[in-house]
Amino acid sequence: MKQPLSLSSKATCNTHGQDSSYFLGWQEYEKDPYDEIHNQGGIIQMGLAENQLSFDLLESWLSENPNVAGFKGNHGELIFRELALFQDYHGRLSFKQAMVKFMAELRGNKVSFDPSKLVLTAGATSANETLMFCLAEKGDAILVPTPYYPGFDRDLKWRTGAEIVPIHCTSSNRFKVTSSALEQAYREAHSLDLNVKAVLVTNPSNPLGTTMTRKELSLLMDFVIDKEIHLVSDEIYSGTVFGPPSFVSIMEVLDERKYDGHDVWDRVHVVYSLSKDLGLPGFRVGAIYSNNEYVVAAATKMSSFGLVSSQTQHFLSVLLSDDKFTCNYIEENKQRLKLRHSLLVSGLSSAGICCLESNSGLFCWVDMRHLLSSNTFEAEMELWRKIVFRVKLNISPGSSCHCTEPGWFRLCFANMSEATLDVAMRRIKEFVAEIVVTRPGNPASNNQRPSHSRPLTSFRSPLSKKSLAKWVFRLSLHDGRER
Incomplete structure (x- = not known):
């Protein structure tokens, strides 16, 4: 694209990061989003860390407090x-x-x-x-x-x-x-x-x-x-x-x-x-x-x-x-996250894929190093493209998270129904089985994970001006409430 004239460097630079595979996967999902009824062959969004598991609790409270x-x-x-x-x-x-x-x-x-x-x-x-x-x-x-x-x-x-x-x-x-x-x-x-x-x-x-x-x-x-x-x-x-x-x-x-x-x-x-x-x-x-x-x-x-x-x-x-709502919500939400997390981990395990042992969040850090064609980030991107375009799952490659080791991926589990998660797990299991057939030399072909895929378990001093950005110290001297 020809660069526009008379715009700021911020408007014309390419340092926002939106060309990362993390965001590109979202773009592909938006072109062909999975729907349990209307588009069963679409891409399932597993790159969005969104918590939809306890929405009914919020909706129930809202109905009681119109x-x-x-x-x-x-x-x-x-x-x-x-x-x-x-x-x-x-x-x-x-x-x-x-x-x-x-x-x-x-x-x-x-x-x-x-x-x-x-x-x-x-x-x-x-x-x-x-x-x-x-x-x-x-x-x-x-x-x-x-x-x-x-x-x-x-x-x-x-x-x-x-x-x-x-x-x-x-x-x-x-x-x-x-x-x-x-x-x-x-x-x-x-x-x-x-x-x-x-x-x-x-x-x-x-x-x-x-x-x-x-x-x-x-x-x-x-x-x-x-x-x-x-x-x-x-x-x-x-x-x-x-x-x-x-x-x-x-x-x-x-x-x-x-x-x-x-x-x-x-x-x-x-x-x-x-x-x-x-x-x-x-x-x-x-x-x-x-x-x-x-x-x-x-x-x-x-x-x-x-x-x-x-x-x-x-x-x-x-x-x-x-207080009654927040106490109940916090505990119930944790239980739902725990159950959904276990479903993802067990589903991946049945496909021969391990996860970093975790206790929080809306996602798992998943080890797919044994599915790479080589121990390189190029191979990671090759695998990611297959999972997005063939398996129809949008997941986040480790390289987009600046991981130093190729083959790790983030998979989200709380932004979808349990039925959709089941579909995602079936797809990934079929994909891994296909790799076993087409690459008989892969360690996964005899159900033996390589060693690197083992489960991973688990008095006040004056404020220095130089420790803050320069303008903060100047601006903060006057705490007026501008309108």
């Missing part, structure tokens, strides 16, 4: 005008209070959150980018463990100018972050003349579906203290933990190690959203939680570019304030 959707207050009075007129971008206090209560409940009330330290954003995508604008700029680097969510290439880099330097993790220890991997990534960033500003982790992990242990979180804390950098914990999947070990938030570690008063207290930030735990991605509700007053002030101002509507805030403040 006044909420009808813009009515506690006594049946119409509150449409109140919601429709101007709202300050700091957010509705009632919603912030309900949000932090729900966040604490998901963490077993082992940690509490202050609503004044919560910044509302239009989803976790906006939350992560806003936080990056506060912490980094061009010439700075964010260290991120691999494999990681492909959207981070867009969220963290595209508009901020910052770079991602991968912390390379491997299957040899179930992709856990190690001290040596952290140090290697830090050195790599400096070799590229990049100034390391933060480490960002997802806990629970997307795409691994695993939770980080206290030992790993403590290792990260020690690292960011030693390097005097920030730590961002994206905890968007915190309510999807359906098995042991239990979820440990970075805020819990911060409290346990009594860092209140230490300068690292201001350098730990949490990103959250209701997209995964409540299955409400269309509501566009995300949040940044930080003890850093400069980050909170600057991020609040930036949130004016992506606000959560007053109607949404009102609806969710009532929903999340219903």
Whole structure:
């Protein structure tokens, strides 16, 4: 395509990341989506981490509370005008209070959150980018463990100018972050003349579906203290933990190690959203939680570019304030995720495919290395294309998640019915059987998995200006409520 004249470099650059196989698979699905009745030969969407398993619980609550959707207050009075007129971008206090209560409940009330330290954003995508604008700029680097969510290439880099330097993790220890991997990534960033500003982790992990242990979180804390950098914990999947070990938030570690008063207290930030735990991605509700007053002030101002509507805030403040509902929802949702996860794992196992042992998330990290024609990323893409176009399953290849080992894939299980999952498992089983017939030399041909496919089981210091993006310190000195 001929490049348009007189447009910005941002409009004409190709660094958004949408040409990743992660997004290309979605495009193919949209051309030919599977339907249980009308298009049984279509592509089944297994590349979308969406939680549809507990939607009936939300719909049931809505039917019992019709006044909420009808813009009515506690006594049946119409509150449409109140919601429709101007709202300050700091957010509705009632919603912030309900949000932090729900966040604490998901963490077993082992940690509490202050609503004044919560910044509302239009989803976790906006939350992560806003936080990056506060912490980094061009010439700075964010260290991120691999494999990681492909959207981070867009969220963290595209508009901020910052770079991602991968912390390379491997299957040899179930992709856990190690001290040596952290140090290697830090050195790599400096070799590229990049100034390391933060480490960002997802806990629970997307795409691994695993939770980080206290030992790993403590290792990260020690690292960011030693390097005097920030730590961002994206905890968007915190309510999807359906098995042991239990979820440990970075805020819990911060409290346990009594860092209140230490300068690292201001350098730990949490990103959250209701997209995964409540299955409400269309509501566009995300949040940044930080003890850093400069980050909170600057991020609040930036949130004016992506606000959560007053109607949404009102609806969710009532929903999340219903203790009986939230308690029941959290437990029931976990049980449903556990059951659906087991169906995917057993279905893949019957096809001779193993998964990384996991306890959370809406997906499994699947080992298909023994199905590759060679141990290369070219072979991974060849296999991915066959699965998308022949098997008609849209799955995410590990290379799109920056995995260092070819042959791993992410398969989602919570965005479809059980019947559709059964169809997907039959298709993949037939495909593997076909490979066995056409490639008799493959180890799978005699039902023996190669060794690499074994199951994988399982006092306050003054804030330094240089630790934040320069404009944040300047802007945050004035916390006026512009309109």
